[in-house]
Amino acid sequence: MGRAHETGGRAVPQYARIAADLLRQIEDGTLPPGELLPSEAELMRTYNVSAGTVRKAMAEVRAGGRVETRHGKGSLVKKRPPVRQRSSDRFRRSHRTKGQAAYLAEAAQSGAVPGVRVLSVEHRAVPDDVAPLLRVAPGTEVLARRRLYLRDGVPVETATSFIPRDVADAIPQLRAENPGSGGIYARFEGAGHEFAEFVETLQARGATAAETEVLGLTPGTPVIHLVREAVTTLGRVIEVCDTVMAADQFVLTYRIPAVD
Amino acid sequence: MGRAHETGGRAVPQYARIAADLLRQIEDGTLPPGELLPSEAELMRTYNVSAGTVRKAMAEVRAGGRVETRHGKGSLVKKRPPVRQRSSDRFRRSHRTKGQAAYLAEAAQSGAVPGVRVLSVEHRAVPDDVAPLLRVAPGTEVLARRRLYLRDGVPVETATSFIPRDVADAIPQLRAENPGSGGIYARFEGAGHEFAEFVETLQARGATAAETEVLGLTPGTPVIHLVREAVTTLGRVIEVCDTVMAADQFVLTYRIPAVD
DNA sequence: CAGTGGTCTAGACCACCAA
DNA sequence: TGGTGGTCTAGACCACTGG
Numbered sequence: 001m002g003r004a005h006e007t008g009g010r011a012v013p014q015y016a017r018i019a020a021d022l023l024r025q026i027e028d029g030t031l032p033p034g035e036l037l038p039s040e041a042e043l044m045r046t047y048n049v050s051a052g053t054v055r056k057a058m059a060e061v062r063a064g065g066r067v068e069t070r071h072g073k074g075s076l077v078k079k080r081p082p083v084r085q086r087s088s089d090r091f092r093r094s095h096r097t098k099g100q101a102a103y104l105a106e107a108a109q110s111g112a113v114p115g116v117r118v119l120s121v122e123h124r125a126v127p128d129d130v131a132p133l134l135r136v137a138p139g140t141e142v143l144a145r146r147r148l149y150l151r152d153g154v155p156v157e158t159a160t161s162f163i164p165r166d167v168a169d170a171i172p173q174l175r176a177e178n179p180g181s182g183g184i185y186a187r188f189e190g191a192g193h194e195f196a197e198f199v200e201t202l203q204a205r206g207a208t209a210a211e212t213e214v215l216g217l218t219p220g221t222p223v224i225h226l227v228r229e230a231v232t233t234l235g236r237v238i239e240v241c242d243t244v245m246a247a248d249q250f251v252l253t254y255r256i257p258a259v260d
Numbered sequence: 261m262g263r264a265h266e267t268g269g270r271a272v273p274q275y276a277r278i279a280a281d282l283l284r285q286i287e288d289g290t291l292p293p294g295e296l297l298p299s300e301a302e303l304m305r306t307y308n309v310s311a312g313t314v315r316k317a318m319a320e321v322r323a324g325g326r327v328e329t330r331h332g333k334g335s336l337v338k339k340r341p342p343v344r345q346r347s348s349d350r351f352r353r354s355h356r357t358k359g360q361a362a363y364l365a366e367a368a369q370s371g372a373v374p375g376v377r378v379l380s381v382e383h384r385a386v387p388d389d390v391a392p393l394l395r396v397a398p399g400t401e402v403l404a405r406r407r408l409y410l411r412d413g414v415p416v417e418t419a420t421s422f423i424p425r426d427v428a429d430a431i432p433q434l435r436a437e438n439p440g441s442g443g444i445y446a447r448f449e450g451a452g453h454e455f456a457e458f459v460e461t462l463q464a465r466g467a468t469a470a471e472t473e474v475l476g477l478t479p480g481t482p483v484i485h486l487v488r489e490a491v492t493t494l495g496r497v498i499e500v501c502d503t504v505m506a507a508d509q510f511v512l513t514y515r516i517p518a519v520d
Numbered sequence: 521c522a523g524t525g526g527t528c529t530a531g532a533c534c535a536c537c538a539a
Numbered sequence: 540t541g542g543t544g545g546t547c548t549a550g551a552c553c554a555c556t557g558g
Contacts, residue, residue, distance in 0.1 A: 012469075013527060020469050039543060050529045052312070055545085059319075063466025063480040072536030072543050093520045195518035202514075204464035204482045204507035206323025209272075209280050220323040222464045222482040222507070247464035247482070254462075254514045258455035260353045273546060299524060310548045315526085332524050332555030 018047055018057035026066050026077055037067065037075040062218055065248035069218065078248075084112070084151060088255045091185070091198055101183030103149060115150035118177045119158075123165070130162050133229050133240045143168035143175065145184070148214070151249060155215050159243040167193075167238045185230070188238060196233045200254075202226040204247060215246050222247035278307055278317035279324075286326050286337055297327065297335040322478055325508035329478065338508075344372070344411060348515045351445070351458055361443030363409060375410035378437045379418075383425070390422050393489055393500045403428035403435065405444070408474070411509060415475050419503040427453075427498045445490070448498060456493045460514075462486040464507060475506050482507035 025031045038046065043054045058075065061067050069075040090102040103114060126134060126142045134142065142162045149157040161184065163174060171191045173179045179187055189195070207215070207223045217223070224247050230239040285291045298306065303314045318335065321327050329335040350362040363374060386394060386402045394402065402422045409417040421444065423434060431451045433439050439447055449455070467475070467483045477483070484507050490499040 015527080016469055023468065041543080051531090053528060056527085058544090060466070060469075060480050064468065065465040069544070070537085071545070072538080074543060088514075088516050089519065091516060091518065093518070197518055198516040200514045200516065201511060203511045204484050205325040206320070206482060208283065208324065209276050209320075220320050220480065222466060224464050251461060251463045254348075254460045254516070256348050256351065256458040256460065256514070257517075258351065258353070258457055259349065275546080301524080311550090313547060316546085318525090329525070330556080331526070332557080334524060334556095 014047070014049055015053050015056040015060065018043065018049070018054065019060035022057070022061050023064055023066075031077050033077045033079045035077050037061075037077070039074055059220070063220065063222070065222070084156065084250050086250055086252045088253065091195075093189070093195075096182035096186040096189070099181040099186075102185070112151050113153070115153065117148045117150065119146040119148055121145050121175055121177060126162055127242075130227075130240050130242065133227070134162060134164055134237055136164060141165060145174070155246075156249040157243055157245040158211075158214055159241055161239055161241045163239050184239070188230070193238055194233045196231050196235070199229045199231065200226055201228075202252075211244055215244070217246060224250060224252070274307070274309055275313050275316040275320065278303065278309070278314065279320035282317070282321050283324055283326070291337050293337050293339045295337050297321075297337070299334055319480075323480065323482070325482070344416065344510050346510055346512045348513065351455075353449070353455075356442035356446040356449065359441040362445070372411050373413070375413065377408045377410065379406040379408055381405050381435055381437060386422060387502075390487075390500050390502065393487070394422060394424055394497055396424060401425060405434070415506075416509040417503055417505040418471075418474055419501055422500045422502070423498065444499070448490070453498055454493045456491050456495070459489045459491065460486055461488075462512075471504055475504070477506060484510060484512070 022031070022037065031037060040051065040054045040058065043049075043057070044051060047054070058069070061075070062069055066078055067075050068078050085106055087106065090106050095102065103116065122144055123141050124144050125139050126136055128138055131138045131140065136142070142164055145161040145163070147159055148155050149159065167188075168174050171187050173187050174184060185195070202224055204222055204224050206220045207217050211217065211223055212221070215223070224245045226243045226245065228241045228243070229237045230241070231237055282291070282297065291297060300311065300314045300318065303309075303317070304311060307314070318329070321335070322329055326338055327335050328338050345366055347366065350366050355362065363376070382404055383401050384404050385399050386396055388398055391398045391400065394400075396402070402424055405421040405423070407419055408415050409419065427448075428434050431447050433447050434444060445455070462484055464482055464484050466480045467477050471477065471483055472481070475483070484505045486503045486505065488501040488503070489497045490501070491497055
């Protein structure tokens with residue numbers, strides 16, 4: 001009993017109905033931010049369904065991004081659903097000369113406590129998808145700076161910068177854990193490179209197992225995969241930054257000037 | 261038997277291991293594009309797990325976006341995983357004067373057959389989240405143009421344009437199903453509006469039930485929610501376009517000029 | 521028709537959390 | 540300790556696809 005087609009001839013499965021119910025309650029404030037959702041056992045009772053069905057419903061609710069589930073505790077409505085703002089002018093030179101790296105510049109606007117952890121700085125073979133962007137042969141050795149960004153202590157983004165050897169070797173600070181005031185872009189400029197533009201290419205997809213691990217996500221949770229190329233006025237790409245962000249933590253905005 | 265901690269003391273669940281296995285095989289070409297994945301029954305046999313476990317693994321594989329599952333048929337590796345390119349210069353005026361709306365301009369680059377279906381053109385109350393962007397009071401009546409974009413016949417994106425009454429009333433073609441050559445932006449320009457910039461704000465999240473329906477997605481599949489404001493040289497926002505895209509169908513690129 | 525994925529059940533055992 | 544979510548099983552019935 002309880003099959004979708006029997007409970008009223010509907011084509012919509014029970015788990016979808018339960019998920020929609022919960023999402024609506026979050027939407028209209030019946031379940032306010034910070035509130036604990038009904039436990040799965042309770043949902044089983046109130047909807048008269050089995051555990052598997054409730055779990056599938058909850059998986060869908062989680063995918064919506066407005067809920068956070070903690071093992072042994074329960075699921076609670078997130079306080080500020082979309083949080084960090086990544087915007088076009090985060091790369092302003094004026095920020096760097098004031099000593100703010102891009103992520104600090106935007107953290108200032110959003111009121112959360114930011115953090116960075118440098119995971120590794122090493123020479124390694126360039127990944128196949130990055131090689132053409134840097135205009136180097138596949139397998140060429142480059143400098144890779146891998147770091148983890150935190151927001152209020154929780155990981156929200158990983159980023160890996162790839163820099164050609166000849167550029168990196170000329171700037172010793174790039175091999176240091178802390179590249180100094182203004183971040184690595186300030187170091188590039190200090191070494192005479194002048195930026196013309198940044199090109200960001202992004203797509204969204206479910207998190208892979210590896211990303212799930214590093215960012216502390218539930219499997220299948222959406223992530224944004226963004227690759228940024230830093231182009232100098234000489235037309236050279238001197239850095240490619242590959243970042244993966246927990247999708248629910250970011251809102252991105254871009255300003256596109258109208259052109260002919 | 262078969263629990264995660266018993267099969268070798270690993271903390272990684274079986275479904276994750278199976279999903280990773282399949283994703284790796286897709287990645288390295290063991291399962292080439294167009295190929296049918298092993299059926300769920302076969303996976304149960306080869307990995308010696310139950311149906312539920314295999315289904316959870318497949319759900320994770322699907323979330324990766326490289327696989328398409330058809331009921332009664334099986335799961336197959338998508339041909340061209342990321343397909344449509346949405347780029348910064350899709351709004352070039354030169355495209356419009358040549359009679360190409362933005363979506364046609366980019367479709368030309370990607371080799372697929374594009375399509376649009378106008379779902380509705382009507383006057384309605386502005387949504388609460390759109391009102392502040394248009395600088396109108398909540399509940400104000402605006403013109404809403406809702407359309408569905410197709411790629412090779414399958415829906416990939418819904419878009420709803422909101423236009424203030426005073427702007428819309430002056431341009432009769434905006435109420436027509438087909439706004440004419442160059443799209444609605446060409447009509448705005450024809451009526452004397454000059455665009456200064458477009459501001460795009462986007463986030464990624466799992467699809468809601470309603471989106472699942474319209475776009476023909478699996479529940480929980482990632483979507484990109486993008487809101488574009490069209491700003492004129494007079495500083496007025498004359499259109500807000502709210503779009504939801506199937507995430508696996510789009511790669512977005514933005515060019516950000518370096519500024520001080 | 522046989523084979524495929526989709527929904528659902530009932531029950532087991534585990535890992536985490538808080539009192 | 541009792542309640543919570545997380546993983547897994549074994550089996551049922553359904554709906555869709557294709558020959």
